[in-house]
Amino acid sequence: AQSVTQLDSQVPVFEEAPVELRCNYSSSVSVYLFWYVQYPNQGLQLLLKYLSGSTLVKGINGFEAEFNKSQTSFHLRKPSVHISDTAEYFCAVSDRGAGFQKLVFGTGTRLLVSP
Amino acid sequence: NAGVTQTPKFQVLKTGQSMTLQCAQDMNHEYMSWYRQDPGMGLRLIHYSVGAGITDQGEVPNGYNVSRSTTEDFPLRLLSAAPSQTSVYFCASSRDPQSSYNEQFFGPGTRLTVL
Numbered sequence: 001a002q003s004v005t006q007l008d009s010q011v012p013v014f015e016e017a018p019v020e021l022r023c024n025y026s027s028s029v030s031v032y033l034f035w036y037v038q039y040p041n042q043g044l045q046l047l048l049k050y051l052s053g054s055t056l057v058k059g060i061n062g063f064e065a066e067f068n069k070s071q072t073s074f075h076l077r078k079p080s081v082h083i084s085d086t087a088e089y090f091c092a093v094s095d096r097g098a099g100f101q102k103l104v105f106g107t108g109t110r111l112l113v114s115p
Numbered sequence: 116n117a118g119v120t121q122t123p124k125f126q127v128l129k130t131g132q133s134m135t136l137q138c139a140q141d142m143n144h145e146y147m148s149w150y151r152q153d154p155g156m157g158l159r160l161i162h163y164s165v166g167a168g169i170t171d172q173g174e175v176p177n178g179y180n181v182s183r184s185t186t187e188d189f190p191l192r193l194l195s196a197a198p199s200q201t202s203v204y205f206c207a208s209s210r211d212p213q214s215s216y217n218e219q220f221f222g223p224g225t226r227l228t229v230l
Contacts, residue, residue: 004157009155032216041223041224042223042224043119043205043207043221043222043223043224044158044205044207044219044221045221046218046219049216049218051216090158094216097214098214099146099165099212099213099214100146100148100163100209100212100219101148101160101163101171103160103219105157105158105159106157107155107156107157108157
């Protein structure tokens with residue numbers, strides 16, 4: 001069975017600084033990987049996903065993530081954050097070809113951007 | 116398109132009371148699901164449906180019932196509420212139930228407190 005680890009429960013950062021949110025996963029098969037964002041008092045919204053092909057995936061709002069198979073990681077990055085990026089970010093993994101019932105979410109990382 | 120809508124936004128129940136959380140989507144999605152979100156635990160799948168008349172259990176189904184009489188609606192019933200069911204509940208939907216590579220669209224959530 002898959003599992004997802006988001007080691008950082010909270011990441012404080014100043015506006016315009018770069019940020020990396022870490023995600024590691026474990027699975028015995030090929031996977032799909034996702035990052036979702038949850039703004040305060042809202043539902044989750046898909047930021048980006050890795051299905052296959054290029055290991056560098058670009059998403060909305062200037063975020064990108066890199067799939068590293070050897071390190072089983074899918075870290076999320078942004079070169080310059082804004083106050084509006086303050087939110088909770090969830091990494092998720094699913095076995096390739098599996099249905100949504102196999103999608104496993106991490107525990108989330110709260111990004112706090114201050115001026 | 117309203118997307119995925121959930122009612123109510125907030126609810127307080129006493130132990131032993133019953134209630135139904137409503138979820139509707141207007142995107143003609145086949146797949147619908149219910150998650151609960153608890154601090155430090157990410158999202159956990161309660162029940163899901165791959166089409167009208169078809170439902171199945173997720174990771175944490177105990178204490179919850181669902182039905183799917185139409186494509187649009189997927190209500191979640193708490194038969195006898197317990198304090199352990201205090202949580203934020205999210206409904207989600209997706210076009211194709213067969214593969215998790217599709218995006219899931221989430222509702223805004225229902226914050227439930229059981230006293």
